[in-house]
Amino acid sequence: MLARKPLAAANPKVTVSLASLIDLAGFAARIKLHNPQFRAKQSGGYVSRFKGRGMEFEEARIYQAGDDIRSIDWRVTARTGTAHTKIFREEREKPVFISVDNRAAMQFATRGVFKSVLAAKLAGLLAWTAQQQGDRIGGQLFSEQFCRELKPQNGRQAVLRFLDALVKGGGGPDNANPSSMSLEHVLARLTHHTRPGSLVYFISDFRGLNAQAEIHLAKLAEHCDVVLVFVYDALERRLPANKGRYRFTDQEREVIIDSADEQRLSAYQQHFTDRQQRLELLANKRGLALIQCSTTEDPIQCLR
Numbered sequence: 001m002l003a004r005k006p007l008a009a010a011n012p013k014v015t016v017s018l019a020s021l022i023d024l025a026g027f028a029a030r031i032k033l034h035n036p037q038f039r040a041k042q043s044g045g046y047v048s049r050f051k052g053r054g055m056e057f058e059e060a061r062i063y064q065a066g067d068d069i070r071s072i073d074w075r076v077t078a079r080t081g082t083a084h085t086k087i088f089r090e091e092r093e094k095p096v097f098i099s100v101d102n103r104a105a106m107q108f109a110t111r112g113v114f115k116s117v118l119a120a121k122l123a124g125l126l127a128w129t130a131q132q133q134g135d136r137i138g139g140q141l142f143s144e145q146f147c148r149e150l151k152p153q154n155g156r157q158a159v160l161r162f163l164d165a166l167v168k169g170g171g172g173p174d175n176a177n178p179s180s181m182s183l184e185h186v187l188a189r190l191t192h193h194t195r196p197g198s199l200v201y202f203i204s205d206f207r208g209l210n211a212q213a214e215i216h217l218a219k220l221a222e223h224c225d226v227v228l229v230f231v232y233d234a235l236e237r238r239l240p241a242n243k244g245r246y247r248f249t250d251q252e253r254e255v256i257i258d259s260a261d262e263q264r265l266s267a268y269q270q271h272f273t274d275r276q277q278r279l280e281l282l283a284n285k286r287g288l289a290l291i292q293c294s295t296t297e298d299p300i301q302c303l304r
Contacts (some may be wrong), residue, residue: 013113020205021124021163028128031303033096033135033199034227034289037287042096048181060084095152096130097194098123098162099140099186101204102169110235118231119203120166121299126201129303140193141165142186149193183208187216196223205236206279218286227289229302230279234294236272239265 012020060073063083076084100123106116113121128138138152139162150162183206194200200220202238204226221228239246243260257268276292293302 008134013117014107014111014144015114016117016120016167018163021166022160023118023260024121024124025128025132025159027300028125028132028229030300031125031129031135033126033129033223034201041224041303046068059087061087061234095136095138095195096126097138097140097152097190097198097200098126099142099190099200099202099204102141102143103207104144105205105207106231109233111233111262112297115205115231115295117231118293118295118297118299120230121165122229122231122293122303123201125161125299125303127162130199131156131159135199137162139165140186141169142181142191144180146187147189149189152195152198182213184213184216185219187213191216191220194220194224198224199227200224201227201229203231205231206275209275209278214282217282217288221286221288225289226286227291228279228280228283229291229293231295232272234296237294238269238272 060076061084063072063077063085067085069232071086072164073086075085100119102116102119106119109115109116112118123139127139132139136152136154137158139150140150141150148165149182150165153161154159170262183204187202190200202217217226239257244258246257248257249253258264279290282288293299
């Protein structure tokens with residue numbers, strides 16, 4: 001079983017390096033970003049399901065017969081005394097916003113790699129894919145102590161800035177929070193920082209997902225295309241068949257689970273099932289995409 005140790009920095013299963021994330025650029029061509037229904041036939045364009053999504057304001061002109069009255073620019077109309085219509089143009093690029101969970105529970109695995117390492121690799125692949133498709137890359141990194149947002153920008157330097165933040169953990173004196181950062185707080189910030197029309201990936205184990213957090217996700221989905229990426233370890237889903245006592249520790253606290261205790265074993269497995277089903281129901285209800293990826297799976301295959 002993997003455990004967090006002071007000297008584990010060189011272990012690629014426990015920590016992620018900037019070099020390993022940079023190397024993922026060569027695999028990005030195998031991946032396509034989600035919500036292809038919004039991608040226009042012309043290169044770099046996106047088709048909008050409704051105004052404000054993948055569209056940018058270009059100008060206001062005098063109202064003409066046949067114009068949609070919902071597009072009337074009332075401020076210009078009031079100022080000039082003549083009805084004016086807002087004209088929008090399709091965006092040539094789309095902001096891709098990647099939120100990555102780096103809370104304590106993500107520093108865990110019993111096989112494969114830590115959930116935090118898997119999350120970083122998934123985020124790196126998505127960032128390189130967005131860059132190669134000509135989109136802007138931004139993101140959000142959070143733990144119990146901090147939450148940091150990176151404004152979407154163009155080019156390779158934007159990806160490297162994001163990857164560097166992933167490796168360093170994203171925290172710092174300017175974005176530290178004295179109180180515990182809840183998932184609903186993080187999602188509220190995400191809703192505030194993402195502009196309408198963005199493609200948003202939220203990579204997490206979704207511990208702490210509650211009704212208020214779901215409200216923020218629903219609000220985010222009204223104006224953005226949202227993909228939930230659920231990362232988990234196999235032991236979270238089900239304990240080994242061999243009966244025995246299993247000890248879990250983060251070197252500060254420990255929990256012992258006796259798999260011979262049928263009642264406790266059932267409650268343990270039901271806890272994961274409830275979280276998984278809650279995500280599936282939320283995705284179906286709100287029209288979100290949902291990807292599930294275990295710590296033993298290849299992140300490239302998960303995203304494909």
